[in-house]
Amino acid sequence: MLPIVKGNRIKELDQQFAVSKNITSVDLMEQASDAFSNWFCSNFEDRSLSVYVFCGSGNNGGDGLAIARLLDQKGYSVTVVYFEDVQLCSEDYQSNFNRIPESVTLVKADAWDGEIAEGSIIIDAVFGVGLNRAIGGAIHNIIDLLNSSSAIRLAVDLPTGLPAESVVDGLAFHADFTLTFQFPKLSLLFPEHIKFVGELHLLDIGIDDEFLEKFQGNSFYIRKQDILGRHKSFHRFSHKGDFGRVLLIGGAPGKLGAVSLSSYAALRTGSGLVFCAPEFEEPLEIQFPYEEIMVYQTRANADLSVMDAIGIGPGWGNAIDPDYFLSIMVRFDKPMVIDADALNLLAQNPKLIKYVPENSILTPHLKEFERLVGKMEDHSERIESASLFAVENKVILVLKGAHTLIALPDGRRLFNSSGNQYMATAGSGDVLTGMITSFLGQGYTPENAAICGVYQHGLAGEMASVAKRRGMIASDIIEKIPDTFIDLGIK
Numbered sequence: 001m002l003p004i005v006k007g008n009r010i011k012e013l014d015q016q017f018a019v020s021k022n023i024t025s026v027d028l029m030e031q032a033s034d035a036f037s038n039w040f041c042s043n044f045e046d047r048s049l050s051v052y053v054f055c056g057s058g059n060n061g062g063d064g065l066a067i068a069r070l071l072d073q074k075g076y077s078v079t080v081v082y083f084e085d086v087q088l089c090s091e092d093y094q095s096n097f098n099r100i101p102e103s104v105t106l107v108k109a110d111a112w113d114g115e116i117a118e119g120s121i122i123i124d125a126v127f128g129v130g131l132n133r134a135i136g137g138a139i140h141n142i143i144d145l146l147n148s149s150s151a152i153r154l155a156v157d158l159p160t161g162l163p164a165e166s167v168v169d170g171l172a173f174h175a176d177f178t179l180t181f182q183f184p185k186l187s188l189l190f191p192e193h194i195k196f197v198g199e200l201h202l203l204d205i206g207i208d209d210e211f212l213e214k215f216q217g218n219s220f221y222i223r224k225q226d227i228l229g230r231h232k233s234f235h236r237f238s239h240k241g242d243f244g245r246v247l248l249i250g251g252a253p254g255k256l257g258a259v260s261l262s263s264y265a266a267l268r269t270g271s272g273l274v275f276c277a278p279e280f281e282e283p284l285e286i287q288f289p290y291e292e293i294m295v296y297q298t299r300a301n302a303d304l305s306v307m308d309a310i311g312i313g314p315g316w317g318n319a320i321d322p323d324y325f326l327s328i329m330v331r332f333d334k335p336m337v338i339d340a341d342a343l344n345l346l347a348q349n350p351k352l353i354k355y356v357p358e359n360s361i362l363t364p365h366l367k368e369f370e371r372l373v374g375k376m377e378d379h380s381e382r383i384e385s386a387s388l389f390a391v392e393n394k395v396i397l398v399l400k401g402a403h404t405l406i407a408l409p410d411g412r413r414l415f416n417s418s419g420n421q422y423m424a425t426a427g428s429g430d431v432l433t434g435m436i437t438s439f440l441g442q443g444y445t446p447e448n449a450a451i452c453g454v455y456q457h458g459l460a461g462e463m464a465s466v467a468k469r470r471g472m473i474a475s476d477i478i479e480k481i482p483d484t485f486i487d488l489g490i491k
């Protein structure tokens, strides 16, 4: 998995990497700038475009200067606006400043007329991970101006003003696209920062994962290539028992849809047998839209030990007796998936938390998580709090949203890369519950069930949204689950 290296270690990482490859830091800057300009050329093919590059005094500004030179070579019309006298800038900035060709218009910020021609592109290379205070003075005024421009805005590595690990305080550049080097900086994944980050892309600048691992902390990014190796393979003679027997509990009157979506998602994720226990007096009367799902009675103290996995909570309602929930946890006594109304029940009855089976997977969205642990200031605090919850209670906490966080009981924090805004639709969380429960029932470790479930749920959402966009509904996500197996090469 890709380590998310902390901002304050990146300088050291760059230096050590350059030494290990027998290159200079300015060569590495060239590799980064090359990756940026290649991305630029393949996404903005019209060479008659005017490009404005804004360069700060450090290596982010150095990248900007190198990018300006490379784009000029490729035929764009480039203007560089810089802020600081060159002798006060970083060494690699100076090298690139001296390489700016005459064909690039070079203007100091205090002499710039503030004009940006219609249809231009702005590149922000003012500050990256070296930001050490809030933006002020002339830079503040220019960022303000850029933010109100109608031009397309790109940020190099990090939008100026965003700290690498914490939430922005004051002004920051509003990028339409952020092209970050090698791995995402943590703050690029915060929901508070979406308006600054825009569309996030990772650019490979040649630093291999093994080298990055030397600088790893507790945060990682889940990518496509991390999924295949976590899957079990089944063979020609596998029978439905091998694929697991799972039970989904939830669905009060009027909320049957939720547990029905979870159950159907579990079937599509590969479960051999899916049972559903809705919260009705006479469950056997209920017609499910999917005939493959079997209705089960848990109220009658049915034997839960025959189940390989249980997912509990979708649409369960708010009238559940906490002792009943407790009895399910105690009777089952294996990792289970806990979602929605079951999480609310835990929030209202904190004494129940110690009965949650070890390594269970809890899947709150941000509001449900706050109900569980109290109000939080921002996402940075939420991440810490989710991780603490997972460690202290020996559970896996899946904090849902864009870049869903999987907080593991050993303290690792995994951030998801798949999914999009079209997944913010009723029932899409119920689908996730069904998917994770299914993998758990197929014999995956809770960690792998959570990782594969979260990643493939996002991937299925991406696939479904190609044709449906904002018209996508949760059952469209379910229909695409089988395609995720094909796409990932999983048998």
Ligand SMILES: NC(=O)C1=CN([C@@H]2O[C@H](COP(=O)(O)OP(=O)(O)OC[C@H]3O[C@@H](n4cnc5c(N)ncnc54)[C@H](O)[C@@H]3O)[C@@H](O)[C@H]2O)[C@@H](O)CC1
Residues within 6 Å of the ligand: 010, 011, 014, 028, 029, 032, 056, 057, 058, 059, 060, 061, 062, 063, 090, 126, 127, 128, 129, 130, 131, 132, 133, 134, 135, 136, 139, 156, 157, 158, 181, 182, 205
């Ligand atoms: N592997 C990587 O990630 C690579 C990173 N490179 C670039 O190097 C950047 C980091 O470079 P630096 O460490 O020089 O940092 P920056 O270029 O982000 O900024 C540091 C400079 O800005 C000043 N500064 C910080 N905050 C300020 C503020 N609010 N107002 C005024 N001045 C302020 C600092 O005193 C320092 O002089 C990365 O973000 C990336 O763009 C690339 O060149 C090479 C590869």
Ligand SMILES: Nc1ncnc2c1ncn2[C@@H]1O[C@H](COP(=O)(O)OP(=O)(O)O)[C@@H](O)[C@H]1O
Residues within 6 Å of the ligand: 365, 400, 401, 402, 403, 404, 418, 419, 420, 421, 422, 423, 424, 425, 426, 427, 428, 429, 430, 431, 432, 457, 458
């Ligand atoms: N902007 C987004 N990007 C990626 N995934 C998203 C986004 N918005 C929502 N999702 C995903 O959609 C699901 C929504 O779940 P939840 O909030 O529980 O909805 P519901 O209660 O309607 O089922 C989560 O898995 C979440 O990660």
Ligand SMILES: [K+]
Residues within 6 Å of the ligand: 060, 124, 125, 126, 127, 128, 155, 156, 157, 158, 159, 160
């Ligand atoms: K920047």
